[in-house]
Amino acid sequence: MDNKILHSVTAIFHTPDDIINAAKAVVKEGYKKFDVHTPYPVHGMDQAMKLKRSPLGYFAFVLGVLGATLGLLLMYWTMTIDYPLNIGGKPTFPLPAFIPVTFExxxxxxxxxxxxxxIVIFFKFPNNSHPLHDTEYMKRVSSDKYGVTIEAADPNFDLEKVKAFLAKLGGTNVEPIYFDNDEINAKRTLLEPKFLTGLAVISVLVIAITYFTLNKLMFLEPFNWMMNQQKITAMEVTTFFDDGFSMRPPIEGTVARGFKPYPYKDSVDLASRFLVNPMEFSTENLENGKRKYNTFCSPCHDYHGNGVARLNGQFPNPPSLHTDKVREWTDGHLYHIITVGQNTMPSYDKQLTQDEKWQVILYVRALQRALNAQEGDLQ
Amino acid sequence: MATDITHEVSVIEGKPTLKEIDATIIKPMDEMPNIKFFIAIGFTTTLLLIGVFSLGMAFYRGVGLWGVNNPVGWGFAIINFVFWVGIGHAGTLISAILFLFRQKWRTGIARFAEGMTIFAVMTAGLFPLIHVGRPWLDGYLMPHPNQHNLWVNFTSPLLWDVFAVSTYFTVSFVFWYMGLVPDFATMRDRLKNSTVVSKVKKTIYSVLSLGWRFSNRHWSHYEMMYLVLAGFATPLVLSVHTIVSFDFAVSIVPGWHTTIFPPYFVAGAVFSGFAMVQNALIIIRKVFNMEHIVTLDTLEKMNKVIIVTGMMVGYAYGMEFFIAWYSGHEVESFAFLNRAFGPYTWAYWIMVSCNVIFPQFFWIKKLRRNIPFMFVIAILVNVGMWFERFVITVTSLSRDYLPSSWAYYVPTIWDIGLLIGSFGFFFTLLLLFTRTMPVISIAEVKSVVAGSQPTRHKLGHHEEDEHNG
Structure with missing residues (x-):
């Protein structure tokens, strides 16, 4: 008893009226460090104890304003600054659309x-080691009784006087409450082996979980059958077909879409006799012909068909396209040359589509006409 | 005859002592559950397992198992989501809005309704996570810096949903837990350190009660916090279903693009939520002998809320038709005629009869106070409200602008398995709740029981306020 430190003196009251009166009397007596314990909030007790109105409402207001600001800033930064998205041409800072999230x-x-x-600032909770815990007093006020405690830390505190005062008010079970010596004397230092071991175990666990989450879990493929399907790609070797090719040759006589077979490969005469340029002499066709001519023909034939190559002699210069011989060739003849090549000129069948070849021929005709204009052209 | 309105009518029948209240409410936590409980939880976990299996199949084979296809791309997932979020709304209404209106009769049912809110929102929250089909991508629902420089689209109603539902869950949970703290402290102090079991229980309750000491200096802050939270939860609960209705209303599908949706959805949510609370409480008060705490008067008042919200919903049904006709818009008019008389006419009339017609029986006082009758009506209301979401979602999509793509939506067995599973999930959690935590707020019930407040307080409360305040 002697070496125990006194925390407070408690008294039990039995009706709500008694406890209100007791609280008023305690205040009147001038005690500051006292408390009333009731199993539920008793109306009028705050006034009886002369407690100030709780300032939690202001906390809520300030934090609410903070939340609104942070929410708006987050949306403003992500949607307007960091990655503005054009959603149907709407503004990148659509305030009305931000209102729901701001509110939430x-x-x-x-x-x-x-x-x-x-909990943390006003109550200093969690705290399960208060001297009042686990006392007979606490067991009563948590169920059906009302209690008053006057703490020893109060400047007016005097053990005998307080006991007499509480008994006079009608309080029963007037008892002193002591601090638990074990609680007070227990020394908790940072270097306690138990604490350090615990810390080490927690660190290892956190590291392991973090490693597992970031390096294994995030890359787990729960089902990979969409990713890895049973199929063979174009150039793969396969045992499925006898020839080992995964790509199948088309059936004999197959014609690609938009492709017309060229039957005059061996005979320039037939080509020049039967082939007619299907392209109209229009700006669009000429433009396209010019583009293709400049790309594929002009390196050797020159932009104007003069036969002055830009290849610095690395490839033999072709003859000019403006000779009478070339000018008199039919379109079919030119088409045949572009398709199968002539002398050192290779085939341009793969570079140009059929329509493009005809467009190039139109353009070549235009070039030839430009250097050999007739009087009628001026009209 | 003038009624004395200065005295509050006691909401608790009889005059139980505070100790009796403790004993009644804590009893389910003190005893081994009986065979009935095991049968009940066996049943609900079976439902839950059906859901787990359906879910596993949906993840394993893909959401192609479900009945959704063009043009009905929204099926059971969103229907169930809206249904369960709606169920949750009653809890917050009871705990926050009725608290602000000083409706004392809420004390007996508030805790339980709040618990239901949390479980219903958890159930609802599953569906948005499930419906993406690849649940490991759900993390992208929340904005966070990532390597892809990918942010969420804050202008999308579906994202507002994410924020609304997660906020709603968090705030409801905090509200619920703060209400539980004093009750955990009471349970902590009842236990004697005699056996291992009670020691373990005591440790758990001590941790959960945070060391609550019933100090009036704490109660003072606590009551202010409760008021602030109720003040926040009230607009929150209205915002949540408003935002859920935006999922539909912000789109331009005929039958969805209407401004009546937010109030109509909120009324419907409260309607179905009250029906669900009604159903569960009728069983709970019977099983745990709490008839004097959850009184018949309370149930009658809930029936009145059901009839009011039911008529609000009925008004919305009518107003939708009026506006469709009044707008003179051909597609809009068609959407509503199609709703009532099209291929889903059966669903529409189930909805109307369950939601508007059957609750009208509650005008008769005898039926309003008849427990088996109100139980049946509450079930029908929930059926009706589920069909309301079905009708809204499916009818509008199945016949949209392009007649050539019209189709009839039929849910598959996996859809139905998930719906069954959601009920299993919800009721399993609810059953566990009744066994592990006080389903009725001990502190709140004590504060409204006869003789629990100072007599002087009743007589001169306002004068005293002026003197001291």
């Missing part, structure tokens, strides 16, 4: 932070 973040932050502030 306001409510979330304000309510959660108010509760946390109350």
């Amino acid at each position: 973040i306001t409510v979330l932050l304000a309510s959660v932070a108010t509760v946390v502030a109350m």
